[in-house]
Amino acid sequence: MPIKYVPFVPEPIEGQAVLNFNRVLKYKGIDDTSMTLQRGMPLYEVEKIESVGENTDNNMVFRGECITTCAYLKEHNIQVDLVYIDPPFASGADYAKKIYIRRNPKVAEAIAQAEQEIDSEELRAFEEKMYGDVWDKEKYLNWMYENLVAIKSVMSETASIYVHLDWHMVHYIKVLLDEILGEDNFQREIIWDISVLSGFKTLAPNWVRGHDTILYYSKSSERIFNKLRQPHTKEYLDSFNRIDENGRYYMVAHGSTRYRDEVEKKGKPYGDVWNDIMSFQQQPTSDEKVDYSTQKPTSLLERIIKASSNENMIVADFFGGSGVTAAVANKLNRRFITCDIGLNAIQTMRDRLSADGAAFDVYEIKDGVQLYRNPVQTMDKIKTLIPGLKNEDALDSFWEGTITDTKSGTIPVYVPNLMDSTSKLLDKVTMQRIIHEAIPDLPASTKKVIVYYVDITSEEEIKQFIEEDDSTVVEIELRDLKTILDDVVIEDYAEFTVAETEGELIDRYVVSIDRFMSDRVIAKILEFNNKCLLNDKKKTFKPIQISEEGLEMIEYLSLDCESNEGEWHSSSEIKIDKNSFVILNGEKTKTFWDGTIKSEKKPLRLKIRNICGDETVWNC
Known part of the structure; x- marks a missing residue:
């Protein structure tokens, strides 16, 4: 269980933010979000598991979730100056790593063949699921709201945040960001053109989809922004076709004279449509690739980091993935903080940063995440580790399955969905839902249910809560899922x-x-x-x-x-x-x-x- 709870903001959210959230987004699950925000971010024990180089800049890589990482940063008064996140898009896709x-x-x-190129046919590979981007919309928005409020709590007053999404949820997340950071602090909607002129997308009976959206917000009006420029096109420069007495090329536009050498030196400011950065779909053989399915190109992060931070500032990515944000921040003389829940992600970014000569420490947050390699694989494995667990299609999806017992008959089993971090913590809100929503839907003959948990606010508190609630006669047995995960x-x-x-x-x-x-x-x-x-x-x-x-x-x-x-x-x-x-x-x-x-x-x-x-x- 957590050591304590750290407030998301200096004062617990009880007023405008939650009220506005209720007002604007009226969907199920809001009580869970309000309860979480009022309780605060769970602060867990943190263990440093590796030191790489002389880490004088206090660069940090965490294996843990966004909220628990933010709790650690806030507890240690660490503020970040720029945030880029590329969270799950709720796209319904499974992502796999090729082994x-x-x-x-x-x-x-x-x-004997050490100096020869290996024929690609000699590579023997299989795939392993890394994580599933499969979300219920309501749960996803609750989860993102909590994450974004947590991130805001560790942003400096001049900090900015870039949230990378696609069409699935971007419109919803913009509403959340308006509520959390304020509509006045919305800066730009950046369109990243990733169109590919071949493949199945062009065959669809619709407009060809070819862009991601990056929402850019600041925490306040006092933001850091360095205007970046790009070279003008040859066609534009050739339009300076007049020559003055000094041999300088110029043009006259709107009553003013502009000289080619001055314009060429200054360059053209970048707009909010970026069509000059290729995705890995457009460059599948790029030397940058580290075999991470959702990896983003370094040029994308270079533009963001150069524009919205200065040297020695702290750049954070709370869905670290391939480690591109941290790697680019390091090359641009910024400090970095990054986290991820996937073991493969931590290893990928650790190896990448080490190869770049970066100095950093790797931490493990003892929030239950370290007990599984990644959520998809562990959920598949859990079903084989619970003795007697059988799928029961007749039960609501809330219940993972049933166990048959000679004394109690058929016992429904609840297992928290590790792909949904909000279900990891067993608290009064979850237990109330089990007692008042899930159990009443069970057959009347049900005598007992088993509730597994990864983390719990307090076992004594939850047991007392069950005893004091007399709305059900069904016996509720609590079991620690970590005893099973240890065997994974x-x-x-x-x-x-x-x-x-x-x-x-x-x-x-x-x-x-x-x-x-x-x-x-x-x-x-x-x-x-x-x-x-x-x-x-x-x-x-x-x-x-x-x-x-x-x-x-x-x-x-x-x-x-x-x-x-x-x-x-x-x-x-x-x-x-x-x-x-x-x-x-x-x-x-x-x-x-x-x-x-x-x-x-x-x-x-x-x-x-x-x-x-x-x-x-x-x-x-």
Whole structure:
């Protein structure tokens, strides 16, 4: 449970903001939002799990949710100067990460071809769901309202926020932003042209959709804004076709004389329609891509960060994803704060920032998020971990399923939807809904229900609330979902040796990985192979096979030569890219991994990340 609750704003929201929210957006679930805002942002224990470089600027990467990250920042009086967020669009789409099997360094043929380009057909890959952008509109808007109020609470008085959306929810979110930041602080609606002149979008019997919308607001009238300019077109400059006595080209327009050299030097101010920044749909082979499905190009963030912040200011992204905001902020000499709930997102941004030479600390917020790799995968897994749980189509979707018991008969089971962060906390509001809305819809023969929770305001408080409510005779049993989530990730197995070399080599110590085994990766590959074999009518599918050594399941290795416990310090690290080439301490190479990792000092701990993103640490 939270250590305490931090107010969203200096005073609890009881007046105009909530009243306006009720007035403008009249939909179900508003009581939940009002209760959350009045209670405040939950502040949890925070653990620093890794330090990268000399982090004198206090750059921070959090694994946790937007609201809990904002609670930490507000509690520590940290204000941000610019916010860019690219939240879920409520598009109804599932997003997946493509998992690539690496080459096994123990296989001689792979080593022999180290200097050759790998044929794309040799890459063996399968997909793994990262998160599902599937939302009920009312829940999505409640969730976004709470997030936006939390973000406002940590913005400096001169700060701005850019909210990146598409057609699904942008019109609703604009109303929320008007309520939260004020209509007078709406600055621009930016249209990012991402049209692609090929593919299924052009075949639809409708206008071709080809843009995202970015809503730009400031917290107050005292905002930071640096006017950016672009080169004028050749056609425009050629219109300066007169020459004066000094040989200068000029034109006369609206009674005034304008000189080409002055106009060309100054440039043309950017407007609010951006059609000069290509999306990754338009440049699918871009070197920028880090295999993250919702990644945005650096040029987009460069424009926003240059325009609405100055050097040494703090740039924040509370849906960090691929880490592009933090990476660009670092390159432009800004400080950065970013967070995400997905393990793959944290690893992607961590590796990206480390390769860029950024210094930062990685924190884990103990809000229940760290117990699952990402919501989609965990929700699928939970259903197999609750003993006896069966789907029951006759029940309302509120109930995950039922368990059959000889004493109590059929017992409906409630499991919080991990893809909806608002359901993670079991409080009086949720329990009241269970008692007064969900239980009355159950068959009259129901004697008992089981309610799982990830987090709870107070188990004693909730039990007392249940006892004092005499509107139902159904027994309500509370169960901590974390006891199940602890079993979701099983640590991998590795056999390795540590040797000290003779002579005066820089990398004196060599750690050789002899064998690696990941039950989770093996299970995913088996699932993929079975699915493909069933769908392959011609039986031409060649199943993915893992060698006895299993080293092709490794994506990343790191050695800590400073400490054998506590936060991680990467003294030496190797990342193996999807083509099986080595990225050594952030430097890309065209060399295959040889099964070892070296260090100057004696290694105390070894960390290995498998290709699905699970990390395990061993003492050396």
